[in-house]
Amino acid sequence: MMTRGLVALALALGVAFAHAAPPADEPPANLLSAPPAKAAALDAIFAQFKLERLRCKFSEEKRIALLAKPLRATGTMYFSRDIGVARLSETPKKEQLVVTPTVVRIRKGTRTEEIPLDKSKDLKAFALIFPTLLRGDRAGLQQAFTITLRGSDKDWWALTFVPKSASLAKLVTKVVVFGKKTDLFSLQVTEQSGDTTNTRLLEITKNADVPDAELKAAFGLQ
Amino acid sequence: MLAVAVVFALSVPRLKITTNITDFLPDNANRRAQIAALLAQSDVARIMIVDLEGPDARARALSLVDDLRTRPEVASARSGVTEADVTATMEFLSAWPPTTFVPRAAYTDEALRARLGELRDQLGSPVGVIARQYAPRDPLGGMWEPFEAMRAARGTAVIASRGFAAARSTPAGSAELSDDDGVLMSADRTHAFVFVETRASPFDTGAQRRFRARLDDWLKTSPSTRMTTAGAAQFAIASEAQIKHDVSRIATISTLGILAIFLLLFGSLRLIGVGFVPMLFGSAVAMLATQAIFGEVHGITIAFGTSLLGVGLDYVEHYYAHFVLTPNVTPTTTMKEVGPSIVFGALTTIIGFIGIGASGLPGLRQMAAFSVIAIIASMTATYFIVPPWMPLRYRPPRTLERVNGSVLALLVRITQVRWTRNRRIAVAAVLAIGALAGLYHARFSDNVNMLVEQTGAHVAADRAVRSRLGPEANTYAVVTAESDDALLAALDAATGELERARTANVITSYVPVGRLVPSRDEQLARHAAAREAAPRIRSAMAELDFVPEQFQPFWDALAQPPKPITLRDLRKSPLAPVVAAWLPTAAKPIAIIPLYGVRDAAALRARVKSATIVVPQDTIVELFRGVRVQTIVASGLGLLAIFMILFVRYRSARKSVVALIPGVLACAATVATLVIAGVPLTILHVMALLLVVSMGVDFGIFFIDTVETQEQSARTMVSILTASITTILSFGLLSLSSSPGLAALGLTVTLGVTFGSIFCLVIASWTGHRASP
Numbered sequence: 001m002m003t004r005g006l007v008a009l010a011l012a013l014g015v016a017f018a019h020a021a022p023p024a025d026e027p028p029a030n031l032l033s034a035p036p037a038k039a040a041a042l043d044a045i046f047a048q049f050k051l052e053r054l055r056c057k058f059s060e061e062k063r064i065a066l067l068a069k070p071l072r073a074t075g076t077m078y079f080s081r082d083i084g085v086a087r088l089s090e091t092p093k094k095e096q097l098v099v100t101p102t103v104v105r106i107r108k109g110t111r112t113e114e115i116p117l118d119k120s121k122d123l124k125a126f127a128l129i130f131p132t133l134l135r136g137d138r139a140g141l142q143q144a145f146t147i148t149l150r151g152s153d154k155d156w157w158a159l160t161f162v163p164k165s166a167s168l169a170k171l172v173t174k175v176v177v178f179g180k181k182t183d184l185f186s187l188q189v190t191e192q193s194g195d196t197t198n199t200r201l202l203e204i205t206k207n208a209d210v211p212d213a214e215l216k217a218a219f220g221l222q
Numbered sequence: 223m224l225a226v227a228v229v230f231a232l233s234v235p236r237l238k239i240t241t242n243i244t245d246f247l248p249d250n251a252n253r254r255a256q257i258a259a260l261l262a263q264s265d266v267a268r269i270m271i272v273d274l275e276g277p278d279a280r281a282r283a284l285s286l287v288d289d290l291r292t293r294p295e296v297a298s299a300r301s302g303v304t305e306a307d308v309t310a311t312m313e314f315l316s317a318w319p320p321t322t323f324v325p326r327a328a329y330t331d332e333a334l335r336a337r338l339g340e341l342r343d344q345l346g347s348p349v350g351v352i353a354r355q356y357a358p359r360d361p362l363g364g365m366w367e368p369f370e371a372m373r374a375a376r377g378t379a380v381i382a383s384r385g386f387a388a389a390r391s392t393p394a395g396s397a398e399l400s401d402d403d404g405v406l407m408s409a410d411r412t413h414a415f416v417f418v419e420t421r422a423s424p425f426d427t428g429a430q431r432r433f434r435a436r437l438d439d440w441l442k443t444s445p446s447t448r449m450t451t452a453g454a455a456q457f458a459i460a461s462e463a464q465i466k467h468d469v470s471r472i473a474t475i476s477t478l479g480i481l482a483i484f485l486l487l488f489g490s491l492r493l494i495g496v497g498f499v500p501m502l503f504g505s506a507v508a509m510l511a512t513q514a515i516f517g518e519v520h521g522i523t524i525a526f527g528t529s530l531l532g533v534g535l536d537y538v539e540h541y542y543a544h545f546v547l548t549p550n551v552t553p554t555t556t557m558k559e560v561g562p563s564i565v566f567g568a569l570t571t572i573i574g575f576i577g578i579g580a581s582g583l584p585g586l587r588q589m590a591a592f593s594v595i596a597i598i599a600s601m602t603a604t605y606f607i608v609p610p611w612m613p614l615r616y617r618p619p620r621t622l623e624r625v626n627g628s629v630l631a632l633l634v635r636i637t638q639v640r641w642t643r644n645r646r647i648a649v650a651a652v653l654a655i656g657a658l659a660g661l662y663h664a665r666f667s668d669n670v671n672m673l674v675e676q677t678g679a680h681v682a683a684d685r686a687v688r689s690r691l692g693p694e695a696n697t698y699a700v701v702t703a704e705s706d707d708a709l710l711a712a713l714d715a716a717t718g719e720l721e722r723a724r725t726a727n728v729i730t731s732y733v734p735v736g737r738l739v740p741s742r743d744e745q746l747a748r749h750a751a752a753r754e755a756a757p758r759i760r761s762a763m764a765e766l767d768f769v770p771e772q773f774q775p776f777w778d779a780l781a782q783p784p785k786p787i788t789l790r791d792l793r794k795s796p797l798a799p800v801v802a803a804w805l806p807t808a809a810k811p812i813a814i815i816p817l818y819g820v821r822d823a824a825a826l827r828a829r830v831k832s833a834t835i836v837v838p839q840d841t842i843v844e845l846f847r848g849v850r851v852q853t854i855v856a857s858g859l860g861l862l863a864i865f866m867i868l869f870v871r872y873r874s875a876r877k878s879v880v881a882l883i884p885g886v887l888a889c890a891a892t893v894a895t896l897v898i899a900g901v902p903l904t905i906l907h908v909m910a911l912l913l914v915v916s917m918g919v920d921f922g923i924f925f926i927d928t929v930e931t932q933e934q935s936a937r938t939m940v941s942i943l944t945a946s947i948t949t950i951l952s953f954g955l956l957s958l959s960s961s962p963g964l965a966a967l968g969l970t971v972t973l974g975v976t977f978g979s980i981f982c983l984v985i986a987s988w989t990g991h992r993a994s995p
Contacts, residue, residue: 118403
């Protein structure tokens with residue numbers, strides 16, 4: 001009886017623990033409600049982002065009010081300091097998306113579409129958050145966003161980007177980048193409509209570990 | 223005469239000079255001719271492209287656009303597409319019902335699923351935030367259709383839409399261009415392009431010169447920038463400069479030459495002064511009348527008119543030769559003797575010019591009107607003004623007597639030649655065979671480029687700038703209608719036909735102008751189709767995991783009565799620059815659809831019945847061929863008319879034929895010479911030959927009228943030689959013009975007049991011995 005009681009207690013505690021604290025590889029639930037860190041702490045975070053290259057798997061979930069079910073996508077993402085970001089989706093459809101400082105190029109099969117970023121400063125600021133962050137260009141990001149850090153580079157941290165301009169705020173309410181120590185963990189975008197996008201980054205490889213040929217292929221340069 | 227001088231002096235500053243090349247395009251009822259002229263005058267043709275090259279080309283382009291926009295003489299100045307342009311365009315497009323731009327074909331189940339699937343993909347993309355904004359009201363993506371139409375534009379469209387087309391992508395085969403935040407640039411970023419439209423016409427050379435000077439002033443502020451331009455204005459400026467140069471050169475040298483000849487032959491300043499009066503009077507009257515009739519005077523008319531001064535002098539010279547060489551006869555009596563020949567000669571020349579006027583080209587009509595008026599006025603002045611001003615006592619210089627003596631000796635010699643029947647037949651046969659061989663081997667060219675100088679810095683600059691902007695369309699599908707809405711309806715039909723032609727590989731692509739704005743009926747039909755399809759749209763949405771209730775703005779719009787967009791709305795919108803290029807404002811509604819990769823114009827015409835397929839260059843060649851044939855027919859009729867007039871006067875077929883011989887044979891010999899020299903004959907050669915015939919007939923008349931004695935014939939020959947020399951002085955100089963058209967005119971008339979005077983000697987030889995006592 002006691003054993004059963006202990007098991008029940010253990011299970012109950014386990015359930016309670018599971019509810020009270022996330023698994024060890026997820027940021028703590030209260031991270032975003034923690035008080036912001038001092039501005040100086042941002043330097044340490046941005047210092048680790050002065051990357052040359054990066055490759056990671058991604059798993060994304062979009063919750064859009066227009067859709068009854070979330071949209072999920074998986075694939076590989078590449079960063080090149082000189083070019084920008086390439087996102088190669090594997091599911092639900094094969095798609096290559098390249099973001100450079102001037103254009104977003106989307107290739108689906110034989111069809112390519114280009115969206116010039118200079119025609120919308122807001123879209124440009126939004127699309128370039130991730131590559132600008134990976135370049136460690138804090139000043140560049142601060143032109144369009146108010147940046148707040150919660151946590152520290154010793155453990156979990158969250159960088160919150162809140163648009164400064166009203167026009168950009170009509171597109172996105174905030175963008176949060178989660179990380180642990182020197183690793184990126186995920187990106188969370190909340191749109192003005194309430195739609196959210198959570199992108200989990202996995203199997204991150206940095207700098208010289210990303211082969212030239214692979215990087216070029218990802219950007220469609222060969 | 224004094225009144226004319228005063229009016230002329232007062233009018234000179236008000237004379238409106240033009241160099242508009244379209245004046246030399248036929249203005250007949252031919253639909254393609256009208257369209258070709260319209261294309262030449264369209265907004266695309268009016269735009270000046272400024273190409274700035276240098277390390278800071280982008281910044282300089284922005285600076286230039288800012289500078290130009292402050293100038294009152296500039297109607298518009300822009301480079302690429304700015305964020306403000308895009309925002310304004312999206313605001314404008316989203317103000318219309320979401321069904322406006324969605325084709326009816328989009329409402330099949332399959333098409334609906336495809337469009338909604340596309341929307342879902344967009345929403346799932348990292349840039350889905352943009353699609354998200356418009357999706358609740360426009361789930362089928364109609365608003366993007368006009369953007370797609372602009373994206374399909376390229377080449378000329380880049381210019382036409384002042385960079386709008388380069389905003390999205392650069393299609394294969396076109397120049398690599400990029401739009402850098404409102405500045406259209408070459409891919410290597412060393413060239414930035416600015417598109418300028420001045421309020422003044424590009425053919426208003428005065429305004430364009432002033433504008434060019436301001437551009438040069440602006441350029442001085444940026445020494446590291448190199449500026450090159452393209453557009454009609456620089457051609458007009460270069461053309462005017464060339465004509466001015468030709469006119470001043472011809473006027474100066476021919477005047478000096480004529481003065482020298484007059485001085486040498488007549489040796490009297492008074493005779494020189496009086497001799498110039500008819501020609502100056504004729505030119506002044508012609509200039510004033512041309513301005514009054516046509517509202518402007520073309521530069522080529524002035525150049526041609528300047529050359530005509532020599533012809534206007536022929537009458538005076540003919541009179542002078544007889545007056546000076548018969549000092550015992552009073553001036554008035556001399557005029558009574560030679561006057562009928564002068565009037566008759568003028569009449570036949572006028573008939574020749576009427577032939578030119580019938581050519582169907584407004585520019586040539588003006589030249590003909592100018593010439594006819596100038597000839598009538600100078601002939602009248604010669605008849606009435608010159609005799610009373612002749613000196614009562616006059617001693618001719620020995621030069622003239624010597625020339626007269628030599629000519630008389632020559633006449634005596636050549637009239638001794640016996641023209642047996644066989645010899646006449648042999649000579650006539652040789653000439654006929656030569657003429658026929660010449661005509662058989664003659665190469666005709668109706669390419670208008672043959673008439674315009676294709677060299678020079680302005681041409682090189684124009685080509686260089688345009689090549690950097692990529693290929694331009696050289697074929698257009700042109701749709702016209704009675705009203706804007708009828709035009710849009712016709713455009714719908716033409717777009718469908720063009721799409722089928724594209725699918726059939728007859729053309730590579732076209733600018734889908736019809737997708738910019740559908741006709742009113744089509745918009746109503748689209749709205750009705752969307753309402754009818756609403757339940758199926760909901761089903762398709764549900765099938766693709768959309769939440770239909772989230773699209774309430776769309777359902778609300780379907781419930782509202784339709785609000786059709788009109789061409790007028792579009793012309794007042796941020797899309798106006800595009801509309802102006804493809805749907806220009808004209809007296810009659812017209813749409814111009816640039817076509818690319820046309821493989822077979824005839825096959826395309828067979829497939830596209832709702833539009834006129836125009837290849838401007840071919841059309842113009844075709845039109846000029848028609849004009850040339852028309853002019854040849856008019857010349858033949860003119861010749862017949864001249865023969866009739868001669869016959870009425872002489873009552874003798876033989877005399878009439880003899881009077882015609884110098885002109886007709888000179889014409890044949892000129893053609894033969896040009897053919898042997900390998901010169902392709904153009905419309906201007908044909909017209910020049912008409913002049914040759916007219917002047918040759920003048921010579922023939924002068925000669926036939928004065929064959930009572932060999933002395934009289936000699937005096938006429940002196941007048942003919944003098945007239946030939948003065949004409950050659952004028953037209954010979956014109957043949958050195960760098961304008962191929964003017965040069966062709968000059969060369970042909972020079973050859974023709976030379977042959978004309980030679981054939982006068984032939985008829986003198988032929989007829990002289992019979993006429994001599």
